């Protein structure tokens with residue numbers, strides 16, 4: 001399972017060289033090494049960023065892949081390599097296109113900690129405290145119900161479950177000489193706006209999210225929501241955890257690790 005990558009969209013625009021070097025060149029070295037070692041199953045962390053600004057929502061796997069930034073382009077390049085390797089070398093791969101990964105392990109011991117943090121949920125939770133910056137809301141005039149961007153948030157432990165199922169699926173394909181190059185969306189099929197995320201953060205913390213409504217950011221599609229039917233059909237997978245679960249586990253993790261998460 002290949003998770004490692006550089007994964008900041010904005011940084012990829014400013015420094016594409018860094019992104020293609022790591023997410024393509026280094027990733028191909030890894031892929032070649034696994035192939036040389038006789039490994040025939042490969043699970044890859046892909047992303048809904050491969051779709052760019054989709055013409056229709058919800059997004060199914062057959063939506064054209066037209067990334068609008070170097071991060072998405074680097075992931076698409078590797079997706080294409082996996083397809084070619086399946087045909088040529090009989091590799092069985094799963095390209096799992098995560099939507100917005102969020103939440104933390106229920107134990108409170110594993111959660112997300114990025115530097116800089118760019119993900120909405122940790123930023124919204126931190127903005128309920130005195131120590132962190134106020135939340136910047138990028139645009140309130142999008143063609144969405146409340147004017148803010150809508151995204152599909154999927155709990156990280158649901159994602160983990162999908163990876164196990166993907167491996168089991170690839171095992172079941174082991175008699176296929178022509179290999180397999182599965183592409184699967186991993187999302188809930190339900191979108192939430194930035195304002196809805198802030199409301200949920202306020203409900204869980206009991207405090208106001210300090211916020212500043214600003215201009216749109218270039219390249220942000222109004223709505224990204226998965227059509228998750230294929231994951232259900234082929235892997236028997238649906239996301240079990242709700243937005244409330246995502247928010248409460250993220251908050252629990254943040255409080256348990258407050259020195260690292262809130263004050264940074």
Ligand SMILES: NC(=O)c1ccc[n+]([C@@H]2O[C@H](COP(=O)([O-])OP(=O)(O)OC[C@H]3O[C@@H](n4cnc5c(N)ncnc54)[C@H](O)[C@@H]3O)[C@@H](O)[C@H]2O)c1
Pocket residue numbers: 002003004005006007022026045046047048097098099100101102114
């Ligand atoms: N977080 C999301 O919402 C999301 C959505 C879609 C896809 N993804 C993908 O999921 C994967 C994990 O994302 P994340 O949010 O946990 O990102 P992250 O930045 O928290 O984790 C990526 C990790 O990979 C490591 N890494 C990068 N290049 C490496 C290399 N060459 N060798 C060794 N380690 C290296 C980094 O140090 C980091 O710890 C990435 O491939 C990302 O593109 C994430």
